[in-house]
Amino acid sequence: MSVSQSRKTLLIVGASRGLGHAMAEEFLARGWNVLGTVRGGSRGRLHELSERSAGRVEIETLDITVPEQIRALRSRLAARKFDMLFVSAGITNNPRETIGEVSTEEFVRVMVTNALSPMRVVEALHDLVSADGTLGVMSSGQGSVANNTGGQREVYRASKAALNTLMRSFAARHVDDRRAMVLMAPGWVRTDMGGPDGRLSIEESIPNVVSTLLAAQGTPGLRYLDYLGRTVPW
Numbered sequence: 001m002s003v004s005q006s007r008k009t010l011l012i013v014g015a016s017r018g019l020g021h022a023m024a025e026e027f028l029a030r031g032w033n034v035l036g037t038v039r040g041g042s043r044g045r046l047h048e049l050s051e052r053s054a055g056r057v058e059i060e061t062l063d064i065t066v067p068e069q070i071r072a073l074r075s076r077l078a079a080r081k082f083d084m085l086f087v088s089a090g091i092t093n094n095p096r097e098t099i100g101e102v103s104t105e106e107f108v109r110v111m112v113t114n115a116l117s118p119m120r121v122v123e124a125l126h127d128l129v130s131a132d133g134t135l136g137v138m139s140s141g142q143g144s145v146a147n148n149t150g151g152q153r154e155v156y157r158a159s160k161a162a163l164n165t166l167m168r169s170f171a172a173r174h175v176d177d178r179r180a181m182v183l184m185a186p187g188w189v190r191t192d193m194g195g196p197d198g199r200l201s202i203e204e205s206i207p208n209v210v211s212t213l214l215a216a217q218g219t220p221g222l223r224y225l226d227y228l229g230r231t232v233p234w
């Protein structure tokens with residue numbers, strides 16, 4: 001078997017920038033092959049990583065809110081097997097906007113992007129992941145209902161809590177599944193979304209996120225973990 005055939009492969013959705021891009025880079029550095037998705041056709045940081053990767057980073061196109069694009073990606077990848085699927089794509093809205101203030105359109109936009117669409121990706125692509133592989137989705141500590149004593153970020157929190165519940169329902173429906181499933185809380189990280197005041201740099205979060213996902217490999221069932229591998233209360 002050639003070296004490239006023996007490498008594990010990650011399928012990561014939402015790898016153009018931020019945490020998803022950093023995860024692609026980190027998995028590559030740890031010897032994995034990576035297939036990352038971006039929206040649209042424009043050249044970005046993942047293309048630069050791909051060019052430096054000696055063929056180990058492939059790029060596909062996917063807007064997770066467009067079901068036809070999910071179906072098309074599923075059929076393009078039909079012959080492939082992955083060791084891990086990780087959905088990182090997500091958005092936020094104005095964090096100060098309360099549920100009393102948010103427009104219906106904005107509420108729907110955040111919920112569809114952060115809760116419905118990642119689950120559509122999981123539903124459509126999970127059978128491309130090997131029987132002992134890993135399914136991961138980027139949640140947030142803000143998705144914890146139990147830890148929500150401070151309020152704020154009401155709509156974003158609700159979207160990640162919904163994502164967590166939907167992933168629990170998926171896991172309950174696949175109770176005999178041997179794959180590890182992880183809802184990841186990466187910490188508050190300085191990205192375009194996290195902003196300059198985030199507590200962690202990408203370098204402080206993502207290598208730990210990747211180590212936590214690798215440690216979860218081979219342990220069946222769903223867990224809600226932070227970047228240091230600690231269980232987050234639902």
Ligand SMILES: NC(=O)c1ccc[n+]([C@@H]2O[C@H](COP(=O)([O-])OP(=O)(O)OC[C@H]3O[C@@H](n4cnc5c(N)ncnc54)[C@H](OP(=O)(O)O)[C@@H]3O)[C@@H](O)[C@H]2O)c1
Binds near residue numbers: 020
């Ligand atoms: N940063 C934090 O502190 C933090 C904390 C907890 C959880 N998270 C979660 O981590 C994930 C990544 O966040 P980030 O900080 O890396 O944010 P970011 O820097 O704003 O990057 C967001 C990523 O999601 C992609 N994306 C957004 N909507 C998409 C769609 N409809 N289809 C496909 N891709 C889409 C973006 O693609 P484009 O480049 O095409 O826009 C980009 O790659 C999100 O799920 C976020 O909720 C972040």
